[in-house]
Amino acid sequence: MTMRKLFTLDEIKKSLLVALWFMVLTFPILAVRVNPIYKVVEWRWHNLLMVGIGAFLLSFPWRYFQGHGKPPEKSAAAENQALKNSKILLWRRHPWVRLCAVVLATGLVLSFPFLFSSYQVNIMTTALIYVVLGLGLNIVVGLAGLLDLGYVAFYAVGAYSYALLHLHFGLSFWLCLPIGAGLAALFGILLGFPVLRLRGDYLAIVTLGFGEIIRLVLENWNEFSQGPSGISNIPRPGLPGIEMSLNASSIFLYFLMIALTLFTILVVSRLRDSRIGRAWLALREDEIACQAMGIDKTRTKLTAFALGATWAGMGGVMFAAKTTFINPASFTFLESAIILSIVVLGGMGSMLGVILSAFILILVPEYLRAFSEYRMLIFGAVLVIMMVFRPQGLISNVRHRYRFEGLKTPPEELG
Amino acid sequence: MTALLSTTHLTMDFGGLRAVDEVNLEVRQQEIVALIGPNGAGKTTLFNCITGLYRPTSGDIFVQAPGAAPKRINGLKPNQVTALGLARTFQNIRLFPHMTVLENVMIGRHCRTTSNILGAVLKDRHTRREEQETVAFSYRLLEKVHLDRYVNELARNLPYGAQRRLEIARALATEPFLLLLDEPAAGMNPLETRELDDLITRIRNEMGIAILLIEHDMKLVMNISDRIFVMEYGKEIAVGTPLEIRSNPRVIEAYLGADSHA
16 A cells, blocks of 8 residues: 555545544543533533544554555565565674674673662563563463463462472572472473363463462462461572672672573573474474374473473562562462463564563553553553554564574574 | 284274274285275274274274284374374375474474483583484485475475375384375375375385375376275275276275166
8 A cells, every 4th residue: 555545535435434433432431421410411522523533543554554564475485585685684693793782782781780770670670570481481372382371370389489488497599499490390280281182262261260279279278378468578589698788689689580581591492492392383283293293292281381380480489589578469360461461472482572572561561650540551552553463473483493504514593 | 924003893983973893904014005995984084093093992903013012002192103103194284384394304203302301401412413313314304205495495385295295204204114194195186196106115115114095096096005905884895906906896886886887
């Protein structure tokens, strides 16, 4: 659609219809107001007029970009050629660009806590926790294709294992980090067993239920988890023999989280490119063919659940250590939904996309506190707009494929 | 010659419907056996029973790998059957469409490789070497089925005939001693069918793999089979060499109808 074509009679007619439709839709909310004190109905026609004009004008760019957002189906050869020629990819492959990017990123990451206030550092730590959670869920949803709506349960398991083990046995953070991860993995397998035969919608419902079960148990089993009042005075992580101020310990936590994030990226990317990662992808593509090719479905699914849960467990321990207080209210379904949105917005299976969208979804609401009343509205609008214009997520089409480049030289991958 | 695969009184019921009725089938070493019959005769159901997708209602399936003791495989999971050395293709192609051609074949190597999670994370020497061997092995298979020029292409972008051959390559990657092909020539043009004919014979002759295939293309069947099994309404109605089957009155009746044997 070119600019000139945009303003034909036909297009204007379309926009008029859109405007009319929006006026009808918003009529009960924006135009009618019942005043219960004077018992009169106020008709606010000017509101309706504004909606009409706004919808009319906005529908032009909407259609314009929609027309551009959907390129014609490309053939494979053309797609490959485009991939090869794509400037971004060429840039990314250039060693100097890579080196500069790495140096710049390292510098930024290292100097961040010393340049910004501790408030900023705390937000960044939270965002990093969500990066880890997103990458973990990405294993289950993005790679293995198992829609998990109860991911927050494993996050809760991690957080509560640190809180309770410290409360009762005085175990330290460093001991609890692997224990929390292990317990979460165990719960991942526990959830995995009953849902092995389920797929898609059914799996989503069952995992949703599982997430709620964990939360409700934590909320109601007072003797075990202290119920809704939660557990407080959870110590921040420290180093033996070093006393840290509040500020120092939040900086320490930030670096810890950076380390955990890097560790996650390393492990998840290696898993993805391995024999196991390939099995996950195949499982997502076609379960029956996958089994017929000798892949153990049970084992592959359980591995995905367990490994996904492991990262949630570690994220949970970190979360408990950061906030020093946890209660079941932190582990509601909304949390699962946000983590899932991170994965979907980022582009299923794309690690860079997940990291990017975790930052967007966590940092943007923090910095837009002034508009906090509209947060959910904006969130919803962003999701709808994304699904219209980029249904494949922020970053797609760069799924790691094994690129074969001859038998003698070790094969290289295209990032 | 020993039988690699034999079924005795194999029966499969779906509710009140008997899809496979007391079938006794046998495939011997280095043999190409065709399974033919009208639509709905239970050929694919028989395949699904053998490869573990269905658990047969009664009867036995025995598999004897060359140089090993016979093993009853009823109720084994599909992946366990594949691990034993039986590999199959599907009537309606079931590739992994969004994975590359090479990756598809590499999936077939899964059950013959061993690297675990720890190895994948640490990328130790064993894992790296195994990964390289997987790539090399898969590539050589692609060369064998003449798909090496598509190596980095997504499977769904391949032409139809090439997809069929890729499925065969993927099955071969599991190093089977018996290959089960479900209508490999379906939807192929005459030239592609001739190439397939050649490929199947080569697989048997060069790799020593026995083949059991379901096929409707009679020219292909008569050309390459050593023996032919004919099924109708779940029952086995004839067994024999192509020559015998061609002149068998019951087979002619099944294919052409009862009135036309005049």
